[in-house]
Amino acid sequence: MDLALWIVAGVFGTAYVVGGVVKVVLGRDRFAGLGDSAAWASEFPPATFKVIGVIEALGGLGMVLPGALDIAPVLVPIAASGMALYMSGAATTRLRRAEYGALVGDLVFMAACLFVAWGRFGPEQWGW
Numbered sequence: 001m002d003l004a005l006w007i008v009a010g011v012f013g014t015a016y017v018v019g020g021v022v023k024v025v026l027g028r029d030r031f032a033g034l035g036d037s038a039a040w041a042s043e044f045p046p047a048t049f050k051v052i053g054v055i056e057a058l059g060g061l062g063m064v065l066p067g068a069l070d071i072a073p074v075l076v077p078i079a080a081s082g083m084a085l086y087m088s089g090a091a092t093t094r095l096r097r098a099e100y101g102a103l104v105g106d107l108v109f110m111a112a113c114l115f116v117a118w119g120r121f122g123p124e125q126w127g128w
Contacts, residue, residue: 005119009063009076012112016060016083023053037102040093059083063116077120084113 023031023041028049032041041049062079066072087110094103 001119005116006067008112009067009080009116012083012109012116013060013063015109016056016063018060020053020055020057020060023056024050037099040097040099043093055086059086063113067120073120077117080113080117080120084110084117087113 028041028044028046031038031049044052059079059082062075063083064076066075066079087106091103091106091110094100094106
């Protein structure tokens, strides 16, 4: 189980970091021009879009680094829970825009975050 949690946290954490860095570096207008699944970006002010990128990058780092460095590993399930809430906002935006194909990806990311949060918050992690 521990290996599965590490793999899921590593893969999805890395995806969040890469996605966040892309949002910060490219900016809203260039990101929105990448395709239909990125058109949502034009609905947000540029500063808000950058904050979204920073949240993604920090959340992705929070899903991996505290556990890998063994410094405050309780932050891993907290970060995973936060990213699941973040993805619920993304899913809401997809529903509002009727982007059902992209919604599936958001739900997969949300499920992965919930899996990590559940596995790392679980009683067996704390010796109960």
